[in-house]
Amino acid sequence: MSFLLALLLAIQVTNVTWVDGPPNLPKGTKIAVLEGGTKELGIFTIRLKMPAGATIAAHTHPRPERVTVLSGRVVVSIGGKETTFTSGGFYVNAPNEVHSVAFQEESVIQLTCEGPWELKFVTPSS
Numbered sequence: 533m534s535f536l537l538a539l540l541l542a543i544q545v546t547n548v549t550w551v552d553g554p555p556n557l558p559k560g561t562k563i564a565v566l567e568g569g570t571k572e573l574g575i576f577t578i579r580l581k582m583p584a585g586a587t588i589a590a591h592t593h594p595r596p597e598r599v600t601v602l603s604g605r606v607v608v609s610i611g612g613k614e615t616t617f618t619s620g621g622f623y624v625n626a627p628n629e630v631h632s633v634a635f636q637e638e639s640v641i642q643l644t645c646e647g648p649w650e651l652k653f654v655t656p657s658s
Contacts, residue, residue, distance in 0.1 A: 548564035548566065548579060549564055550562040550563065550564050550581060551563060551564070553580065556651055556653075557580070557588065557651075558582065558583065558586035558587065558588065559583075560582075560583035560586065561580060561581065561582055561583070561586065562580070562581040563578055563579070563580055563581075564578065564579040564581075565577075565578050566578060566579065566642075568647060569647060570645075570647055570648065570649040571647065571648050571649070572647045572648060573647055573648065574646070574647055575644065575645070575646060575647070576644070576645060576646075576647050576649070577642065577643065577644045578642070578643050578645075578649075579602070579640055579641065579642050579643075580640070580641050580642075580643065581638070581639075581640050582604070582606075582635040582638065582639045582640075582641065583635070583638055584635060584636065584637045584638045584639075585635065585636075586634075586635045587632065587633065587634045587635070588632060588633040588634075588651075589632055589653055589654075590609075590630050590631070590632045590653070590654040591630070591631070591632070591651050591652055591653045591654055592627075592628045592629060592630055592631075592651075592652050592654065593625060593627065593628075593645070593649070593650060593651060593652070594627055594628065594650055594652075595627055595645060595646040595650075596624055596625065596626060596627055596645065596646065597624065597625040597643055597645050598622070598624050598643065598644045598645065599622065599623050599624070599625065599641050599642070599643050600620075600621070600622050600641065600642045601617045601618060601619055601620065601621040601622070601639065601640075601641050602619060602639075602640040602641065602642055603619050603638075603639060603640045604618070604619070604635060604636075604637050604638055604639025604640060604641075605617075605618055605635070605636040605637050605639060606618075606621070606633060606634070606635055606636075606639050606641060607633070607634040607635075607636060608623060608631055608632075608633050609631060609632045609633075609634075610625075610629060610630070610631045611630075616636075630654050
């Protein structure tokens, strides 16, 4: 990417527009799209504002998901191991890696992913 193009794409995000999150995320979730689109092919960046106490049950994504915690307290469970992330924390969910997420307080996370974004819930075997 040329330097000039990089400058054209650079923005200072101080005031984002939040809208209701998709129905497959916990009630009260808000989303802000910073770049691209979640339903389109290609790279996108979004922010999710998650209410305190929200959880996202065990699920996978078919493509890598890069997550930065901007505020709050986020507990990620992968393979039975829980890791807590706070402001500045960063993790990558590998493709098809089963994980769940709990938000102990209102939290804002930023995701940079390859679209289209898919969240496939895992149902336990009977």
